[in-house]
Structures are given as C-alpha cells and as structure tokens.
Amino acid sequence: MSDRTILIVGTYDTKDDELNYLAEVIRGQGGGVMTMDVSVLGDPSAPCDISKHAVAEAGGHSIQKAIDGGDENLAMQIMAKGSALLAARLQAEGRIDGVIVLGGTMGTDLALDLCSALPLGVPKYIVSTVSFSPLIPPERLPADVQMILWAGGLYGLNSVCKASLSQAAGAVLGAARAVERPDRTRPLIGMTSFGKTVLRYMVALKPALEERGFEVAVFHATGMGGRAFESLAAEGAFAAVMDFAPQEVGNHLMGSTISAGADRMTNAGRSGTPQIVSIGCYDLVDFVGWQDAPARLAGQEQHAHNRLLSSVMMTADQRREMAQTICGKLAGADGPVVLILPLQGGNEWDRPGGPLSDPEGLEAFIAEIRAQCPANVQLVELDAHINDPAFAETALEVFDGWQAGGALRRA
Incomplete structure (x- = not known):
C-alpha cells in the first residue's frame, strides 16, 4: 500500500515517456500515482486515470470543440480550466496528496492555473523548460509552488533530463510525506x-x-x-x-x-x-x-x-x-x-x-x-x-x- 498519492499531469501524447518515468520513480519510492492527460490532439500509449475528454468537459467544452477552434492557446486554456477544477476536487476529496506537472511554455501556463487552485500546504511541483524565467509573472505563482528546470528534456529521455525528473519526483513525494499543513485551529x-x-x-x-x-x-x-x-x-x-x-x-x-x-x-x-x-x-x-x-x-x-x-x-x-x-x-x-x-x-x-x-x-x-x-x-x-x-x-x-x-x- 502506498502512503501518499501524487497526481501527475501533462500532455501524454507528446511527453508519454517522460511522464511515465516520473510515475516509475514515485512508485519505486513507495508512492502512489494518479495520472491526468491534458493533451488535445493525440492520445497516450495507455489510458490515463483522468482522460483528456474528462478534462475538457470539466473546462466546459469537448475535445473536438477545442480542436475545431483552431487555436492552441485557447485549447490549452480550456484544458487549464478543466484540470484546475478536477485537481481541486481530487484534493478536497482526499484522493491526492500532491501534484507534479510537466511542460514547456504551454504546459507551464496550464500548470500555474492548476497549482493555484490547490490550497497552501499541498505540495505543488512544476517541471518546466522555463522555470525561474521572466516569462512567468509573479501574480501567476501560487504561494508555495516549487519549480525545477527541465534541463535537456525538450524531446525524449536522456540522462540529463532524468536527473531533473527524478529529483522532482522524489521531492514531491517527500514533501507530501513531510508537510505539516497549516493549522487553522487558531485564527x-x-x-x-x-x-x-x-x-x-x-x-x-x-x-x-x-x-x-x-x-x-x-x-x-x-x-x-x-x-x-x-x-x-x-x-x-x-x-x-x-x-x-x-x-x-x-x-x-x-x-x-x-x-x-x-x-x-x-x-x-x-x-x-x-x-x-x-x-x-x-x-x-x-x-x-x-x-x-x-x-x-x-x-x-x-x-x-x-x-x-x-x-x-x-x-x-x-x-x-x-x-x-x-x-x-x-x-x-x-x-x-x-x-x-x-x-x-x-x-x-x-x-x-x-x-x-x-x-x-x-x-x-x-x-x-x-x-x-x-x-x-x-x-x-x-x-x-x-x-x-x-x-x-x-x-x-x-x-x-x-x-x-x-x-x-x-x-
């Protein structure tokens, strides 16, 4: 039995290998995994726990409508809205203990919305090609988000990007195990x-x-x-x-x-x-x-x-x-x-x-x-x-x- 469950979020149509590697590392450390696909065009190699169709519907549209819009920015905003709502619901129901999101600029844009939907004290990790970048305005950053640069990982697995991915996977699981959530018994x-x-x-x-x-x-x-x-x-x-x-x-x-x-x-x-x-x-x-x-x-x-x-x-x-x-x-x-x-x-x-x-x-x-x-x-x-x-x-x-x-x- 795993002691903590981590939600892994990403575009499984293009980053299937990297996302599955994150899951392997977390499971190898005794953690549990729930997966969420925020792809629009393609499909993962194996079904995810939360499909792109469920994410789009939570965002108020269907995948086909997102595709038919012909604008990848608007499509990803649909997926951002849906993924944020679903992640918040999963956390409130006690089904996840932390989240890790993987992406480039598109995935990071979505990740910021998703992590902002989770309360302080829920571990939130973003593995991004633009971590620490001036592209990210301060008002988009949740109070306790953690980021790590996805070094050398634009396309495919290698020993360089595995160093980043494995650190992030270990960090989010360790944080979920160690975190002392805010005590609201005193105002x-x-x-x-x-x-x-x-x-x-x-x-x-x-x-x-x-x-x-x-x-x-x-x-x-x-x-x-x-x-x-x-x-x-x-x-x-x-x-x-x-x-x-x-x-x-x-x-x-x-x-x-x-x-x-x-x-x-x-x-x-x-x-x-x-x-x-x-x-x-x-x-x-x-x-x-x-x-x-x-x-x-x-x-x-x-x-x-x-x-x-x-x-x-x-x-x-x-x-x-x-x-x-x-x-x-x-x-x-x-x-x-x-x-x-x-x-x-x-x-x-x-x-x-x-x-x-x-x-x-x-x-x-x-x-x-x-x-x-x-x-x-x-x-x-x-x-x-x-x-x-x-x-x-x-x-x-x-x-x-x-x-x-x-x-x-x-x-």
Whole structure:
C-alpha cells in the first residue's frame, strides 16, 4: 500500500515517456500515482486515470470543440480550466496528496492555473523548460509552488533530463510525506514587513497577538512575499491583516519587476477581511540590483542593498502618486479599514537626520493621503514614527476594538 498519492499531469501524447518515468520513480519510492492527460490532439500509449475528454468537459467544452477552434492557446486554456477544477476536487476529496506537472511554455501556463487552485500546504511541483524565467509573472505563482528546470528534456529521455525528473519526483513525494499543513485551529493574522533593521513593529505585535490567541504570519514584502500574502488574503485565510509595508505597490507603480502584482493591497478588501494598513517603506522603490533602474526612476539616487537588490528614493511627486494609489486600492474594500499614518516617518532610515530623511517628501505624501483618503477608510494620524512603540500600541488598540466588537473575519 502506498502512503501518499501524487497526481501527475501533462500532455501524454507528446511527453508519454517522460511522464511515465516520473510515475516509475514515485512508485519505486513507495508512492502512489494518479495520472491526468491534458493533451488535445493525440492520445497516450495507455489510458490515463483522468482522460483528456474528462478534462475538457470539466473546462466546459469537448475535445473536438477545442480542436475545431483552431487555436492552441485557447485549447490549452480550456484544458487549464478543466484540470484546475478536477485537481481541486481530487484534493478536497482526499484522493491526492500532491501534484507534479510537466511542460514547456504551454504546459507551464496550464500548470500555474492548476497549482493555484490547490490550497497552501499541498505540495505543488512544476517541471518546466522555463522555470525561474521572466516569462512567468509573479501574480501567476501560487504561494508555495516549487519549480525545477527541465534541463535537456525538450524531446525524449536522456540522462540529463532524468536527473531533473527524478529529483522532482522524489521531492514531491517527500514533501507530501513531510508537510505539516497549516493549522487553522487558531485564527490567523497576516502582516507585511521588512527586516528588523528597517521596520520593527512586529517585534512587539507578534507576541501581543499570540497572547490574544492568534497566530501571526509575517510576510517579507519583496515581491513573492507580497504575492503569498495576497494569495491567502484572496482565500479569506486571515481573521485580519496588518498590511504595514506597502512598498510593493510602489514597485509595481514605478515599473519595477520586483512586484507582487497589480492586485497588491486589494484582496483583503475584496474578501471582506478587516485591514489595518500603514506606510512602511512607502518612499522606496526596489528593483533588481543587476538590472538598470526602471525608466521612470532614471537619474534618481540609488542605494545598493546587496548584489540582488537596489533601491531608489521617490520624489515628492512620486510620493503623491503613491498616496493616490494606496487610497484608490483601499476605496474598494468591503471590510473595515483603518489607515494609521505615522507623521514622523515610515522606515528607520527616514528619521530626522537619517540617511534617507526627506521632510518635504514626507509632508507631500501626508498631505495627499489626507486629501485622497476615501470615506470607507478611518484615518488615524499619529505624531510618532512607525518604529516607535506608540505605533504598535495604536495598532493593538484598533485590533482589540475589532475583536471586542466581533468585527474580525472568521476563516
């Protein structure tokens, strides 16, 4: 008897040998296998557990309609929709414990939809010819997806691609055996931040919230951290969020590739999750350190954080635009929103006399927040810095009021 079952997904008409090899490795390690064919034109050498016909029907069409459309992109989107729905159903029914999807650009496009349909904690592996590629936008990546480059595997098996395939097969089975799924017995608070040298509120807030019976997950707001935060917010996984580090909003606004997607700072509001928000590192735009700065930031002073990451300080006009964008995103929220505005600054470096101090820029941002703050947002101005104890104390006062009044979301 196998202890864990892995769903193997791919186009069995063109990648039959590779997909069957994955199954052999998983079975050889004592795992179970379920197979799903997402081909359109051809057929596998042997029937799969879930046929391409079943996948297409789940996607709202027949295989023949997908073929008759004459567009391989639209055909694969049909298969992506169907495979995602079926995979989610299989997982919810307890019939699979993890998934591995194999493909080139077509298969990867499908794999991203399929893996996004599975909850956090379900092992998701994509073996792709474009792993780690800039072709993949951050908003398409599930919070805990794993990818491995399908090296040397464009056509047929060989010792090079077997090294990639066998690693992936072992990894997904090992993950399915070892994973500790999120424990939802305690309500979860989602918080965004950077490291303690820049933003410090979580040092006080995390233990205080835990004493109140909540679990706290702090997300590093450098693109993928914000993406994971948004993915969970969209699921309604949080009782409340403390979104205190909106820098990814500015990154996206200014054209940086370090982005959590266009929907950053919107999914908690869409799911009705209560939000306490603030301005941590609002004035900085991060970009990939080994690339040129985004065109909108050309000529502005840069600071190299390390070889991977550099930052640019926003001008006063750019800060006004950032304020407008934040307020616009919060205006669409269905749940309660409190914006805590620390009037003395939003990161450790912008304190008076600090290396990034810009009183005029800060005042321009504050004035625009005041002018643009939407009616559904309670603006709390605080004559303190975001790293002062008063900030964390104010956030807790808001939170405690919500808890006492029954406003927190029940996941």
